[in-house]
Amino acid sequence: MVEKVDTAVVRLWGDEVGAVSWLEAQGYAVFEYAPAFLKKGLDLSPIHMGLTAARRGNAIFSFPGQNRDTFFGLPGMLADALPDKFGNRLIDAWLARNGRDTGSFSPVERLCYTGRRAMGALEFSPAVNTRLDRAAPVEIAALVALAQAVMSQRSGLDVQLSTDRADGEAIMDILRVGTSAGGARPKAVIAMNAEGRVVSGQAEAPPGYDYWLLKFDGVDDLELGEPKGYGRIEYAYHRMACAAGIDMSECRLLEEHGRAHFLTRRFDRVDGDKLHMQSLCGLAHYDFNAAGAYGYEQAFAIMRRLRLSKAEAVQQ
Incomplete structure (x- = not known):
């Protein structure tokens, strides 16, 4: 039987970034930066979870208004670490083998299942399947x-x-x-x-x-x-x-x-x-399921906010 997990610790290169908790009744997650991590000056998600806001005392982030089919109630930075539909089908098969209802397996638990194996550099504990x-x-x-x-x-x-x-x-x-x-x-x-x-x-x-x-x-x-x-x-x-x-x-x-x-x-x-990574959708909270809703104009606007170079813009 797979034990239920409500809160996961998020780490980056061995340092604790913060914690994410799943609010079952509300159907979304809340993330909070660890105070020690804020002192490091690493701005992992500067558009919607930036250090400036966090250091002003706004270190708790939740985004209940985002499309659930895209972000699953998670901040974009963490939703980027989730598996795709294919990976989730594999996890569902594993859950069935281990006597756990797939509908009760929250997005935070799916992050814990990913554990140290996510794309990018973020890691999640407690790990659900260390095998x-x-x-x-x-x-x-x-x-x-x-x-x-x-x-x-x-x-x-x-x-x-x-x-x-x-x-x-x-x-x-x-x-x-x-x-x-x-x-x-x-x-x-x-x-x-x-x-x-x-x-x-x-x-x-x-x-x-x-x-x-x-x-x-x-x-x-x-x-x-x-x-x-x-x-x-x-x-x-x-x-x-x-x-x-x-x-x-x-x-x-x-x-x-x-x-x-x-x-x-x-x-x-x-x-x-x-390497730490974020997709454009995860960084800017753009809904990749909304076909035609976004274009290069939005991508270039985000690049300007990130102060990327002309050479990097030309590559797009």
């Missing part, structure tokens, strides 16, 4: 098959995984790689060495391994209608972007069994060290 905090070898073809099962079976997968021991081992493999990255498409967080050997990338990898995001090819998300071969298309766009002078993380194709999975080097890891 995933190690780098284990993974088989890409098996992950593709299980990822497809997750996308197509949805609720039926919970029953299958709760009764089949072999599938139970398989779900641990995909949980190790598929529950921390956000975004629209099913993906895995992996580490790969020069010989092409792959281990889970959500924990510290052995020497000689680099960290990558892998977008599955041959996995059909029925909500998005993704066609097989999308990895090659995305790689072609990457090549065109580079030819146009846009700076991008290194990208590759990982081919197996006729599939071509799109790989991009993790932008939040440098030599294994974690």
Whole structure:
């Protein structure tokens, strides 16, 4: 049985940033900076959770008016660390195996499930599932098959995984790689060495391994209608972007069994060290589900507020 957690401690590079508590009756979270962290001068989310306001005594933040389908009752800085729909389906399957109703598993608990494995550098404790905090070898073809099962079976997968021991081992493999990255498409967080050997990338990898995001090819998300071969298309766009002078993380194709999975080097890891990151939506509290509501005008306005350079604006 998975024990309920109402409050999580948020850490960055070993320092306590603050704490976030889930208010069950209200349906949203409240975050408070730790006084010691405010003295460090690190402005992690300057638009809506800035140090200036916090130091004036406004160190408690909540945003109940934000779209629940986008931010899940969390401040944008923390919502960025949540898994995507694919990752949440994996977590729901794990909850079913462990006797916990998925509807009672709050967004703060999902942060604790992510623990030390979130994108960026924020970490959350108490960790809900520490079995995933190690780098284990993974088989890409098996992950593709299980990822497809997750996308197509949805609720039926919970029953299958709760009764089949072999599938139970398989779900641990995909949980190790598929529950921390956000975004629209099913993906895995992996580490790969020069010989092409792959281990889970959500924990510290052995020497000689680099960290990558892998977008599955041959996995059909029925909500998005993704066609097989999308990895090659995305790689072609990457090549065109580079030819146009846009700076991008290194990208590759990982081919197996006729599939071509799109790989991009993790932008939040440098030599294994974690970089703090925020998406534009998380930083500015823009609703990425509101198609057409935002444009480059808003993006450039945020860049000006952050005092970014002309060269950085040109890249957009």
